[in-house]
Every structure is written in structure tokens, then in C-alpha cells.
Amino acid sequence: MEQEPNKSDQQKSSAREKNHRRRGRQRRAPFQMRVSTKYAPHKPVEGQPLSCTVETTLKPGQLLELYRHLKLTRLVEERLVNLYRQTKVVGGVFRSLGQEATAVGSAYALTPQDFLTPLIRDLGAVLVKGIRPREIFAQYMAKAWGPSGGKDLNIHFGNMENGFIGPISHLGDMIPVMTGVLLAARMQKKRIVAIAYIGDGGMSTGAFHEGLNFAAVQRLPLIVIAEHNHYAYSTPTSLQTAVRDLAEKAAGYGIAAHVVDGNDVIACYEVTKHAADYARRGGGAVLIEAKTYRRKGHAEHDDQRYVGPGEVEWWEKHNDPLDRFERFLLEHNVANKDKLEAIVADVMREIDEDCAWAESSPMPEAEKAAYNVFDNSVVPPAFRPKVLES
Amino acid sequence: MSTAVKKEHKSARPERGGKATLVEAIRQGIWEEMERDPTVFVIGEDVGAYGGAFKVTDGLIDEFGKERVVDTPISEGAIVGAACGAALMGMRPVAEFQFIDFISAGFDLLTNYAAKCRYRWGANIPAVFRGPCGSGVRSGPFHSLNAESFFLNTAGLKIVEPATAYDAKGLIKAAIRDPDPVLYFEHKKLYRLPRLREELPADDYIVEIGKARVAREGRDLSIITFGAMVLTALDAAEELEKEGLDVEVIDLRTLAPLDKQSILASVRKTNKIIVLHEASRTGGIGGEVAAIIAEEAFEWLDAPVVRLASIDTPVPYSPPLEDYYLPQTKDVLDAARKLAAY
Numbered sequence: 001m002e003q004e005p006n007k008s009d010q011q012k013s014s015a016r017e018k019n020h021r022r023r024g025r026q027r028r029a030p031f032q033m034r035v036s037t038k039y040a041p042h043k044p045v046e047g048q049p050l051s052c053t054v055e056t057t058l059k060p061g062q063l064l065e066l067y068r069h070l071k072l073t074r075l076v077e078e079r080l081v082n083l084y085r086q087t088k089v090v091g092g093v094f095r096s097l098g099q100e101a102t103a104v105g106s107a108y109a110l111t112p113q114d115f116l117t118p119l120i121r122d123l124g125a126v127l128v129k130g131i132r133p134r135e136i137f138a139q140y141m142a143k144a145w146g147p148s149g150g151k152d153l154n155i156h157f158g159n160m161e162n163g164f165i166g167p168i169s170h171l172g173d174m175i176p177v178m179t180g181v182l183l184a185a186r187m188q189k190k191r192i193v194a195i196a197y198i199g200d201g202g203m204s205t206g207a208f209h210e211g212l213n214f215a216a217v218q219r220l221p222l223i224v225i226a227e228h229n230h231y232a233y234s235t236p237t238s239l240q241t242a243v244r245d246l247a248e249k250a251a252g253y254g255i256a257a258h259v260v261d262g263n264d265v266i267a268c269y270e271v272t273k274h275a276a277d278y279a280r281r282g283g284g285a286v287l288i289e290a291k292t293y294r295r296k297g298h299a300e301h302d303d304q305r306y307v308g309p310g311e312v313e314w315w316e317k318h319n320d321p322l323d324r325f326e327r328f329l330l331e332h333n334v335a336n337k338d339k340l341e342a343i344v345a346d347v348m349r350e351i352d353e354d355c356a357w358a359e360s361s362p363m364p365e366a367e368k369a370a371y372n373v374f375d376n377s378v379v380p381p382a383f384r385p386k387v388l389e390s
Numbered sequence: 391m392s393t394a395v396k397k398e399h400k401s402a403r404p405e406r407g408g409k410a411t412l413v414e415a416i417r418q419g420i421w422e423e424m425e426r427d428p429t430v431f432v433i434g435e436d437v438g439a440y441g442g443a444f445k446v447t448d449g450l451i452d453e454f455g456k457e458r459v460v461d462t463p464i465s466e467g468a469i470v471g472a473a474c475g476a477a478l479m480g481m482r483p484v485a486e487f488q489f490i491d492f493i494s495a496g497f498d499l500l501t502n503y504a505a506k507c508r509y510r511w512g513a514n515i516p517a518v519f520r521g522p523c524g525s526g527v528r529s530g531p532f533h534s535l536n537a538e539s540f541f542l543n544t545a546g547l548k549i550v551e552p553a554t555a556y557d558a559k560g561l562i563k564a565a566i567r568d569p570d571p572v573l574y575f576e577h578k579k580l581y582r583l584p585r586l587r588e589e590l591p592a593d594d595y596i597v598e599i600g601k602a603r604v605a606r607e608g609r610d611l612s613i614i615t616f617g618a619m620v621l622t623a624l625d626a627a628e629e630l631e632k633e634g635l636d637v638e639v640i641d642l643r644t645l646a647p648l649d650k651q652s653i654l655a656s657v658r659k660t661n662k663i664i665v666l667h668e669a670s671r672t673g674g675i676g677g678e679v680a681a682i683i684a685e686e687a688f689e690w691l692d693a694p695v696v697r698l699a700s701i702d703t704p705v706p707y708s709p710p711l712e713d714y715y716l717p718q719t720k721d722v723l724d725a726a727r728k729l730a731a732y
């Protein structure tokens with residue numbers, strides 16, 4: 001219980017405050033656990049299928065744009081699976097099936113100047129940031145025309161003009177990197193915010209902790225979106241952390257937190273918009289936990305033997321983000337079925353065109369492997385040395 | 391209750407040039423680069439008001455403010471990661487490890503992120519990662535590391551280590567201006583060594599990365615080394631001169647990419663080689679240098695290449711133990727005499 005402070009305590013504390021002021025330190029309000037559940041998932045009502053949050057500032061045109069992004073994400077991934085089965089994708093394919101709304105809705109809340117760094121299951125965020133499917137196809141197929149010229153896989157690349165910085169496989173590493181982006185932006189007087197995506201597994205890494213702690217200390221406008229999709233490869237969240245809600249971890253950093261229904265694209269947009277406004281105003285870092293579900297295995301090869309019976313099917317039937325959003329659009333007369341079908345047809349056209357372009361790309365020339373370790377105008381390429389030749 | 395520590399005085403701007411120790415030379419270099427280029431900034435633990443554990447960044451915060459002299463939590467991963475992120479945005483961070491031993495805590499981001507960004511998607515990371523390395527100062531297993539060989543096998547990182555005040559300033563400036571990530575190792579034993587205090591030019595000079603230096607000309611045999619061991623080699627050379635042996639000392643200065651031409655030129659000149667370094671022998675850079683010589687100058691050799699390095703143990707604390715661990719001048723003399731007689 002809090003007690004009334006006595007007089008001498010008050011004097012002491014005001015002297016302390018003066019001291020702090022003299023040292024130019026910012027006084028912060030005492031920390032209170034602040035997990036907002038305004039956009040958290042609601043308990044489903046029997047016989048009433050799930051839809052989306054009704055309260056939104058999004059205009060009909062924007063809602064349809066969101067729909068297009070969601071559909072594009074899902075269908076690009078489906079095409080990648082086809083290419084994988086034809087052995088045209090030489091590495092793995094990583095799906096975001098069932099959790100597309102988190103990436104799409106949150107990324108849509110950023111301005112073009114803002115930055116984001118996705119994880120492997122955030123293709124939707126990459127597409128929202130203006131990266132075209134052709135780049136994704138070429139990259140997955142290890143082609144010369146891909147953005148990394150065949151040097152790296154999937155969405156492991158970046159485009160600074162679009163504010164997209166690709167991840168590396170080491171989870172958590174992008175949190176400190178994004179902290180540095182925002183540190184630089186502050187020195188450059190740019191009023192941007194940034195999203196870094198992480199998952200229930202990635203939050204266990206040291207880099208995640210170091211990066212978020214540093215961002216919080218520096219009051220940088222970093223929005224960390226923790227996608228709680230229940231599995232890290234095969235490991236359930238219960239073996240990853242002892243907290244019930246990942247958002248609780250915000251208390252350890254002294255930052256604000258939200259829980260959002262990650263399968264409600266409008267809620268994901270609204271909560272991120274709210275967080276971005278708060279961060280841009282100088283509120284500091286924000287942690288958003290998106291409750292969602294990974295319906296596919298870690299990658300295409302994963303048979304999901306660790307998943308309980310009926311689980312995937314339940315989510316597919318009752319809580320699919322695209323079904324929910326379609327229901328919302330139709331129920332609220334944002335569009336009719338024909339309109340939505342026309343959007344899907346347009347998405348398919350784009351995918352066909354872009355896939356054909358990527359397939360027409362040559363594979364990279366072998367010797368290109370030697371280039372670009374360093375700036376080659378300073379250090380020559382690392383060609384295979386000739387043996388016993390002088 | 392804590393009391394605010396009042397700083398007695400602002401640390402003065404270092405002179406441009408003039409007599410300087412190695413630590414003063416590094417500080418001059420960083421200071422001048424921060425004046426010259428507003429994208430240069432410093433980040434690390436205790437680099438602000440305290441001026442860094444070894445005072446390399448002393449006074450910078452008074453001159454450039456806390457936005458450009460960023461004190462961090464004890465998080466080497468965050469230091470490296472944030473430096474990388476800022477570099478992507480066009481900044482030129484100079485990140486400090488309080489002791490190079492702690493670079494292990496930033497290893498992942500250095501080797502996987504900083505080193506590979508350009509190769510993977512063409513985004514360069516023009517960042518400097520610097521800190522005090524080296525043993526022989528009775529600091530035990532966690533404050534004595536020579537870390538170069540951990541990074542030699544990672545493509546994408548340049549590594550430099552100066553042995554003179556002149557090179558220290560020229561190399562830090564070159565590292566800051568370099569378009570790629572540079573690990574800049576500073577031997578802490580050399581920081582304030584009076585012997586290394588020298589007159590630095592007042593003009594804006596750099597020492598090119600990737601170029602070794604002939605620290606002493608000689609005809610009879612060569613000692614290829616770097617860092618504090620350059621002094622050990624020079625001491626040995628002086629002693630051997632009395633015995634009529636004319637010893638050449640090559641200071642590598644840059645450890646990655648290695649200056650093969652300078653190494654091979656010295657082999658062709660003296661035909662007998664000692665490779666000398668402070669890190670443990672197995673897997674050390676000496677093996678790499680010896681391999682280059684064996685592959686590319688085999689017919690120029692009059693004797694086997696000899697490696698002198700520390701023994702394969704952690705760095706022990708107690709003086710007799712550490713002295714046994716490290717190669718001493720006497721070890722160099724013994725090896726040189728045997729090699730000369732071979």
C-alpha cells in the first residue's frame with residue numbers, strides 16, 4: 001500500500017528532483033504497466049462468424065487496397081509453392097498463411113518515409129512497402145535479376161528508398177539494427193518511425209533484448225510487432241517464455257504495449273497507427289503483440305507432426321484473416337462479390353506477369369560470386385586463386 | 391543518496407598534430423573526422439562524460455553533444471547493431487568496445503550483419519569498430535585478448551592494428567572514411583608508452599588500409615609482425631645487430647586484407663622469415679602468413695618459416711605466467727640465431 005509521504009520525505013524528494021534537473025536528466029512519470037487491450041481478440045460468439053473491427057478511419061478505397069495487399073500476399077506465396085514443387089525455387093519456401101493480416105495491416109499504417117524490417121513471415125509488409133512480386137520471385141529462384149543477384153534468399157534484401165530493410169536468419173538481430181536506423185534519423189532530423197517484426201521465438205534472443213532496451217532508453221520511435229503465432233519451428237510458445245501475453249514483456253523495458261487481434265487486418269492497422277502517432281510524438285518505443293496462428297509448418301518441408309489434431313483446421317475454418325475481412329467488406333457494403341473478384345483477377349494478372357519476368361531471368365554468372373565483398377574500386381574481387389602459377 | 395559529480399573542466403580540443411602518444415593520436419583522428427564530417431559519430435559504453443575507459447573519446451561530448459557521442463547500455467550486440475543501422479542511413483559510426491575481449495558479445499552482428507550486407511544486397515556499412523586489445527598488462531583472461539584471428543575467416547571485415555602514433559592517427563582516419571566495416575584494434579600497452587610519443591604532422595593525412603610498413607630495413611632475415619610485437623621485434627633486431635645480424639622488421643598494420651606484396655618482397659630480400667604475434671599460435675594469423683609464403687615464395691626460402699606466438703592457453707594473470715605465455719624478446723633472439731645458422 002502506498003503511504004502518505006511525510007514532510008521530510010517530500011523535502012528529500014524535491015531536492016532529488018532539483019538535482020536531476022541540474023544534471024539535465026529527463027524526469028519520467030513512475031512506470032505503470034500499460035498493456036492496452038482495446039484491439040485484443042474478442043471471444044467468438046456462438047454461431048456468429050468473426051469479422052473485423054468496425055471502428056476505423058480507413059476510407060473504402062483504402063480498405064480495398066488492404067484487401068488487394070492481403071490477396072497478393074497469399075497468392076504470391078501460393079505461386080512460390082508451385083515454383084518450389086517444380087524445383088524452380090532452390091531454397092525453402094516460408095509461408096505466412098493465416099497470419100497475413102498482421103504484416104499487411106501494420107505496414108499499411110506507415111508513411112512512405114518510415115522504415116520497417118520484416119521477418120520471414122512478413123512478405124505482406126514487404127509488398128505494402130512497394131516491393132514488387134517480380135523481385136520476390138527472382139530472389140526465391142536465385143536469379144540474376146533478383147535484388148541480391150542470387151547472393152541471398154527470399155526476402156533477405158533491402159531497399160532503402162522504400163524504407164525496407166530485409167532481415168537475416170538470426171532472429172532478433174534486426175531490433176538493434178532498426179534502433180540504429182532511428183538513432184541516425186534523429187541525428188538527421190528526420191521525423192520517421194520504424195517497425196521491427198519479431199515472433200514468440202525471436203523474443204527469446206539476446207539481440208532482441210539488447211536492441212529494444214537500447215531503443216527504450218533512447219526513447220526512439222521503434223514499434224516492435226511481436227507475432228504470436230504459437231510455434232517457433234516446432235517449439236510451442238509455452239517452452240519459449242513463461243509470460244502468458246508477450247506484451248507483458250514491455251514492462252521490463254518501461255514502454256507502452258498493446259495486444260491486437262492479429263487476424264483482424266483493420267485492428268492491426270488501427271493499433272499500429274495509434275502506436276506510430278504516439279512514437280512520432282516522442283512517446284518512445286511500443287510493443288504490440290499480435291495474436292495469430294501459423295497454419296503451415298516452418299517451411300514447406302515441415303510436416304507439422306508436433307501440432308495437435310484439428311488445430312490447424314479450426315483456425316482455417318473459423319479465423320482466417322482473409323475470410324474475416326471479406327465478410328467485413330461485404331457486410332458493410334464496401335464492395336460486392338464482383339468487385340472483390342475483379343481485384344483478385346488483377347492480382348493474378350500481376351503475379352502471372354511478374355512470375356514470367358522472373359522465370360525469364362538468367363541464373364547469375366558463376367564468377368559474380370567473387371564480387372562485392374568490399375567496394376571493388378578499393379579491394380579487388382575475391383577470385384579463385386590460380387594454383388602454382390606465378 | 392548520490393551526489394552529482396561536477397566536471398572540473400572541459401577537456402580541451404586536441405592539437406592538430408604536435409607531440410602525441412598513441413592514444414592522443416587516435417583521439418586527434420576521431421576529433422578531426424567529427425569536425426570534418428557531420429555524419430561521423432561515436433557510440434559505446436562510457437564514451438560520453440567519462441570519455442571512455444582509456445580516455446580515447448575524452449572531451450568529445452562537450453564539443454559535439456550527446457547526440458553524436460552516444461552512451462549505451464552494456465550491450466555490445468546493440469552497439470554493433472545500432473552502428474550498422476545508422477551506417478545504412480548514411481552515417482559513419484565509430485563504435486567502441488570497452489575491451490576488445492567483449493567483441494565476442496557483438497560477434498553475431500559483426501560477422502553476420504556488418505560483414506555481409508554489401509555482398510548480400512549492395513548496402514555498405516561504413517562503420518569502425520574499435521577498442522583496446524592485447525596482453526602483457528597483467529589483466530588476465532578477459533581483458534587481454536587479441537581477436538584478429540576470430541575475424542580473419544569472415545569475408546567482409548577489414549582489420550587494422552597500428553604500432554606507432556603516426557599510423558594510429560592515419561589509420562583511424564582511413565578507417566572512418568573507408569566504405570566498408572573496419573575493425574580497429576588498439577594495443578592498450580602502447581596507448582601511453584613514452585617511447586611511441588612522436589611529432590605528428592599538422593596536415594590532414596591518412597595511412598592507407600591494406601599497406602604494410604617496413605619498420606626496419608635488413609638483409610639477413612625478416613620478422614613479420616604487428617601491434618606491440620613490433621617493439622619486441624625492433625628490440626631483438628637491435629640486439630642482433632651487435633652480433634652482426636641485419637634484421638628486417640615488417641609491421642603489417644593491416645591484417646585483413648593482408649599486404650601480400652610487402653610480405654613476399656621481404657621474403658625475396660632476406661629469404662628467412664619469423665612470423666611473430668601475440669595471439670595464440672594455433673589458428674593464428676602467423677599460419678596464414680606462413681601459408682602465403684609457402685605457396686607463393688617457396689623457392690625464395692633458405693629455411694623453414696618460423697612462427698613465434700603465445701602458447702595455446704587463455705591469457706593468464708600472474709606476471710610469471712603471463713610472461714611465459716607471451717613471446718619475449720629472448721624467444722625472438724633464440725629463434726633468429728637458429729634461423730641465421732640454418
